[in-house]
Amino acid sequence: MNLTLKIWRQADSSSKGQMVDYKVTEISEHMSFLEMMDVLNEQLVNSGDEPVAFDHDCREGICGMCSMYINGEAHGPDRGVTTCQLHMRMFKDGDTITIEPFRAAAFPVIKDLVVDRNAFERIQQAGGYISVNTSGNTQDANSLPISKHAADEAMDAATCIGCGACVATCKNSSAMLFVGAKVSQYALLPQGQVEAADRVQNMVAQMDLEGFGNCTNTGACEVECPKGISLDNIARMNRELMKATVK
Amino acid sequence: MGGFFKSSIGRKVAMALSAFFLMFFLLQHLFINMLSVFSPDAFNEVSHFMGTNPLVQFALQPVLIFAVVFHFVMGFILELKNKKANGVAYARNNGAANSTWSSRNMIYSGLVILAFIVLHFIDFWFPEINTKYIVGDMSGLHNGEFRYYHELVEKFQNPLRVGAYVISFILLGLHLAHGFTSAFQSMGSTAGRKKNLQTFGKAYSIILPLGFIIIALFHHLINNH
Numbered sequence: 001m002n003l004t005l006k007i008w009r010q011a012d013s014s015s016k017g018q019m020v021d022y023k024v025t026e027i028s029e030h031m032s033f034l035e036m037m038d039v040l041n042e043q044l045v046n047s048g049d050e051p052v053a054f055d056h057d058c059r060e061g062i063c064g065m066c067s068m069y070i071n072g073e074a075h076g077p078d079r080g081v082t083t084c085q086l087h088m089r090m091f092k093d094g095d096t097i098t099i100e101p102f103r104a105a106a107f108p109v110i111k112d113l114v115v116d117r118n119a120f121e122r123i124q125q126a127g128g129y130i131s132v133n134t135s136g137n138t139q140d141a142n143s144l145p146i147s148k149h150a151a152d153e154a155m156d157a158a159t160c161i162g163c164g165a166c167v168a169t170c171k172n173s174s175a176m177l178f179v180g181a182k183v184s185q186y187a188l189l190p191q192g193q194v195e196a197a198d199r200v201q202n203m204v205a206q207m208d209l210e211g212f213g214n215c216t217n218t219g220a221c222e223v224e225c226p227k228g229i230s231l232d233n234i235a236r237m238n239r240e241l242m243k244a245t246v247k
Numbered sequence: 248m249g250g251f252f253k254s255s256i257g258r259k260v261a262m263a264l265s266a267f268f269l270m271f272f273l274l275q276h277l278f279i280n281m282l283s284v285f286s287p288d289a290f291n292e293v294s295h296f297m298g299t300n301p302l303v304q305f306a307l308q309p310v311l312i313f314a315v316v317f318h319f320v321m322g323f324i325l326e327l328k329n330k331k332a333n334g335v336a337y338a339r340n341n342g343a344a345n346s347t348w349s350s351r352n353m354i355y356s357g358l359v360i361l362a363f364i365v366l367h368f369i370d371f372w373f374p375e376i377n378t379k380y381i382v383g384d385m386s387g388l389h390n391g392e393f394r395y396y397h398e399l400v401e402k403f404q405n406p407l408r409v410g411a412y413v414i415s416f417i418l419l420g421l422h423l424a425h426g427f428t429s430a431f432q433s434m435g436s437t438a439g440r441k442k443n444l445q446t447f448g449k450a451y452s453i454i455l456p457l458g459f460i461i462i463a464l465f466h467h468l469i470n471n472h
């Protein structure tokens with residue numbers, strides 16, 4: 001298929017960017033979206049132009065790097081996929097596709113479609129861990145009984161890949177789905193209890209400090225999240241914060 | 248505790264608490280207003296009680312005013328903070344693909360409600376406060392009869408006012424269509440995401456504004472003189 005691409009180009013974090021039109025031809029519907037971008041970049045390099053910078057790593061939906069806002073949706077129109085898993089068969093010959101970086105004040109653009117998501121790292125560092133003694137005398141994990149239900153929910157929360165689609169989608173640029181998932185994966189397990197109060201307080205404080213917005217429960221994040229992280233995790237985070245406050 | 252209500256989540260919890268109070272208030276307000284359709288006498292009696300009972304006047308009324316003011320001031324603060332959290336606007340953004348109109352436009356439905364509240368205060372609350380506490384007439388009487396029902400009917404003779412009320416209540420319905428279940432989520436409850444409460448919330452956000460609209464139309468069209 002032949003496509004028109006409208007892509008955000010921005011030389012570096014301090015310069016002003018703008019949308020630029022490109023044409024790509026003979027795109028196979030079996031290609032992934034990133035392969036289509038590779039075709040465009042090859043074309044740009046061959047004609048002596050600057051290729052479009054975009055983040056990617058695993059190209060199999062697990063690293064969370066491939067942030068792109070495609071036709072007004074994080075990771076494009078398909079559900080439960082990252083950009084690298086998005087197939088070109090989702091588009092039609094002759095389509096115009098708008099491609100923008102993930103937008104949020106806390107995710108500044110570094111170049112073209114590449115944004116700085118270190119704010120997520122700093123939130124994780126504020127409490128997204130458990131302090132386990134790893135000096136050889138760790139407790140056997142099987143000695144801690146965990147209900148199937150709690151284990152499943154914790155695992156579901158832990159599938160968050162930190163891609164930032166929730167923030168990019170949210171009209172408030174809120175990071176609460178991400179933080180809710182990261183709080184929940186420990187809040188549900190006995191190993192997470194010792195630091196539970198500090199964890200939620202510190203992570204929420206860091207989230208606020210980074211300048212993410214306030215959730216208004218539109219639910220857009222849950223729809224666009226490639227891993228299907230549930231809004232229940234935000235409710236759980238809110239409960240955890242209330243618990244930590246009255247404790 | 249102070250830190251909690253300064254956090255993004257604490258603010259949302261406070262927002263939801265004030266909203267719960269408002270939703271409960273509206274329910275009793277509708278109930279009393281409904282009396283005006285079925286029994287003018289009962290409406291007069293209850294209005295007089297609500298208007299002169301010290302507990303209602305000096306305990307509940309201040310709480311209500313605080314809740315309303317708190318709710319919209321916090322609504323504005325959160326909206327401004329959220330706008331600041333946004334980066335450059337998207338050239339193309341497909342909000343309808345993942346969320347409802349009412350959830351994305353709470354601030355606009357809220358603004359219409361706020362404009363309504365101003366009109367409503369000018370219509371009923373200021374004259375009431377004037378009569379009772381400035382003029383000092385606590386009798387509730389006019390020419391020897393209770394004045395409440397008569398005043399209500401009088402107000403709804405003006406088609407412009409009725410129109411403004413109808414539009415405002417439609418926007419209130421949209422505000423509540425998202426707000427009702429959202430408030431549960433903000434309070435950390437997943438109940439708002441389950442079928443039962445969603446159905447209840449839908450019913451509430453349709454029936455409550457519709458009730459107020461029917462009352463306004465009833466006095467305008469049927470109880471016309």
Ligand code: HEM
Pocket residue numbers: 214215216217259260262263266267269270273315318319322323325326353354356357358360361364422423425426427429430431433434
């Ligand atoms: C006075 C004018 C009003 C304004 C400006 C306003 C504004 C807002 C805004 C911006 C929100 C979203 C905030 C958020 O979710 O964080 C909101 C939420 C809400 N509002 Fe209002 N509102 C007003 C009046 C009312 C009234 C009269 C009611 C009650 C019937 C109400 C019920 C709700 C509910 C239930 C929520 C959801 C609370 C939550 O998500 O935590 N609002 N309002």
Ligand code: SF4
Pocket residue numbers: 159160161162163164165166167177178181221224225226227228229
């Ligand atoms: S919650 Fe979903 S959308 Fe948000 S960072 Fe995690 S995987 Fe990405």
Ligand code: FES
Pocket residue numbers: 055056057058059060061062063064065066082083084085
């Ligand atoms: S490149 Fe790793 S998730 Fe897309």
